[in-house]
Amino acid sequence: MCTDTVPTDDMRDPWLPDRLLTTERDLLMPLLRRTPEEAYELRTACPGWTVRQVLAHCGAALVRIVEDRLEEGVFLPEANACDVAEREDWPLGRILDELERGLTEAGPVIAEREDGRLDAVALGEWVHAGDVREALGEPGAYCGAALDLALPLLSVTSRKRETPRLVGVLADRGAEVALGNPVDGRPPARFRGEAATLIRIYAGRPLVRTRYELTGATEQELLIYR
Secondary structure (H helix, E strand, O other), rough: OOOOOOOOOOOOOOOOOHHHHHHHHHHHHHHHHHOHHHHOOOOOOOOOOOOOHHHHHHHHHHHHOOOOOOOOOOOOOHHHHHHHHHHOOHHHHHHHHHHHHHHHHHHHHHHOOOOOHHHHHHHHHHHHHHHHHHHHHOOOOOOOHHHHHHHHHHHHHHHOOOOEOOEEEOOOOOOEEEEEEOEEOOOOEEEHHHHHHHHHHHOOOOOOOOOEEOOOOOHHOOOOOO
């Protein structure tokens, strides 16, 4: 269970994605390096993708940022599927090495982008790490030590993706977060539940076995990845 209080900040911190990625690298890579290879064929919350395929996508996306290969449509589903297919015959070690490189080197490149358009990619990588943990039966899916960094980045991303204003009361953290943008004539939506459940809602992840209260908005309105 997550218990620390995490403030959110309305101003973009350009180095926040880097801190999230490198923190997640240090947490995730040791787990992946010791995981038996057969476990990489387990299915994840991402339709049609195994653990191996999710990690191949993550490494490909980050190294594209590092190498400035960001042609139009680069992160659309079709392009993501092509990147994963390209790595289908790679040894597992090569996939993990590429992922580790991306988690290490992409943050400074993202920080240089004044428009902040790549910040959401860093958040998405962290969400995918949650997908992997959940598939492997590991604790801390969509939570864990890096949540302190992910929540402020979710606050910024939810505004850039033009979701409606929501005030979240995180019952397991004793904290409130403000997400999204005010809408004229519409009071803020309210959420009460665990932080990991809030992440699931915004990222469009399964909500089975979760408990929460959401009023004033629908889950579909809050999605940041469509």
